[in-house]
Amino acid sequence: MVKKKDQSTEERILASAKKIFVEKGMAGARMQDIADDAGINKALLHYYFRSKEKLFEVIFKEAAARLFPTIVNILNADLPLFDKLRRFTNDYLEIVIENPYLPLFVLNEINKQPHAFSKKVFGNNRPPIHKLAEQIEKEIRKKTIRPISPAHLVMNMMSMCVFPFLGKPMIQLSMNIDDAQFRNLMEERKTMIADFIIASIKK
Amino acid sequence: MVKKKDQSTEERILASAKKIFVEKGMAGARMQDIADDAGINKALLHYYFRSKEKLFEVIFKEAAARLFPTIVNILNADLPLFDKLRRFTNDYLEIVIENPYLPLFVLNEINKQPHAFSKKVFGNNRPPIHKLAEQIEKEIRKKTIRPISPAHLVMNMMSMCVFPFLGKPMIQLSMNIDDAQFRNLMEERKTMIADFIIASIKK
DNA sequence: GTCTATAACTCGATAGAC
DNA sequence: GTCTATCGAGTTATAGAC
Known part of the structure; x- marks a missing residue:
């Protein structure tokens, strides 16, 4: 990174903060790392964002905002079941393929403070899984489909979409594949997951 | 926790360390937190384990040792495919139901140092996914089964087994269920996942 | 807005008494 | 083995010059 002249200082800070926080988590990240990566001084971080916590919050909210609204919209959409499955898996994968580290980042912070999180991201409405x-x-x-517990079916779909990104390094290790190959696999999953599910439940 | 008289000091330290490390990760955990939880003094932690890093390593190795060997054994086992699927999902879930926080803990540390990890846990042999x-x-x-990419099939199985535990708090939030209900769902998955997969691939 | 210098604080680790 | 006290490194945050 370091010194991209076409970005404002604030933008560079945000880009570097995202990178470092995502890589190391809130506790593991150092303001110095972020400053170095952005090619500026530590003091400037505080000038722009007052504290590490505030800076983190900005990054986290942006990450959550990128992940959740699309999901919620699709779950609420007025579509036949199979179309909804295809749409969900395709759209969700499209987002995370471009941001492969977001799921783990968000998941971790949820786990560290489930309640604070739920209010921040969902407000008072839970994610509308019950609609699906x-x-x-x-x-x-x-x-039109065989009997199956809706809770499990939804969990299966979510699992197959999200998990590969959470376990990316482990998957790459055990399959011995690089980033490009991993990305290809994920592109295939855009249609593969829905096919897999439908083959299982269709009558 | 705090002062269980029937445990040795060392055991209490290990129990508390596990709890705190699992909750906050290596970077987020404080020696003070561990000492408080164990009802002892910070200095004693160093007396028993020399450093935070060493203590962490003990906890991590135990966690990894609980998760991986069973998996590896089943993957290597000489069983018909469907039996292997059933056995894998059942046995893996059995382990993580009793240790629901292990998967996220291990996953995180892998992500923070993929290479150091791979050597520590697997030595020079990769997890034998290729056998399956x-x-x-x-x-x-x-x-006997329809054509499907083995890589995706394996990933699907892993995903459905592991993900619910990684996303436990989020799942509980969005489904509005407590720990007991969550556990029940996971018990159901011991057979449900294999059924789901086999229904999808069987000819 | 950006920098240097430094204050204020947190935390892992050690010394030394009991 | 266990404790209190304290050191010293590393970090967040602020003061103040430019």
């Missing part, structure tokens, strides 16, 4: 669950139950009653 | 992959290819050739 109801839709699944309806299809079961119509016998 | 070959077995899948064989079944495809025999036409």
Whole structure:
């Protein structure tokens, strides 16, 4: 990174902070690392963002804002079940392929303070998983899909979308593949996951 | 925790260290927190384990030792594919249901130092995923299952087993369930995941 | 806005009494 | 083995010059 003249100081700080926080987490990150990466002085960080905590919050909120709204929109969308599955897996993967480190970053901070988090990101409305669950139950009653617990089906879908990004380094180690190959695999999953699910539940 | 008289000091330290490290990660944990939780003095931690890093290593190795060997054994086992799937999902879930915070803990430390980790845990042999992959290819050739990329199939299985534990707090938030209900769901997954996979790939 | 210098504080680690 | 007290390194945060 270091000294991109086409960016404002504030932008460079944000870019570097994102990089360092995502890499090391809130506790592991040093203001010095961020300053160095941005090619500026430590004091400037405080000039722009007052404290490490405040800076972190900005980064975290942006990360959460990138991950959640799309998900929520799709879950709420008025679409046939199979279309919704395809749309969800495709759109979610599209986002995280471009931001492969976001899921672990966000997940970790949620785990460190579940309650503070839930209010910050969701306000008072929980993520509308029940909408999708109801839709699944309806299809079961119509016998267009085999009986399956909606909770598990949703969890399966989420799992297959998110996990590879959480376990990226371990997957790369055990499969012996580089970043480009990993990315290719994830591109394939955009359609593969929905195919896999539908093959399992379709009657 | 604090002062369980039936445990030796060393055992209390280990129990508290595990709790704190798992909760906050290596960087976020404080020796003071561990000492407080164990009901002893900071200096004693150093008396028993010399340094924070050494203490962490003990905890981490134990965690990894609890997670990986079983997995490796099952992957290497000489079993028909469907039996192996059932066995893997069942046995893996059995372990993590009793240690729901291990997966995130281990995953995080892997992400922070992928190479150091790989040597520590696997030595020079990678996790034998290719064995399972070959077995899948064989079944495809025999036409007992439909054609599917072995890499994706393995990833799907892993995802559905591991993810719920990584995302536990988020899942509990969005489904509005407590620890007991979560545990019940995970018990169901012991058989549900294999059923789900087999329904998708069986011819 | 940006820098240097330094204050204020946190935390891992050690010394030394009991 | 266990404690109190303290050191010293490393970090966040601020003061003040330019």
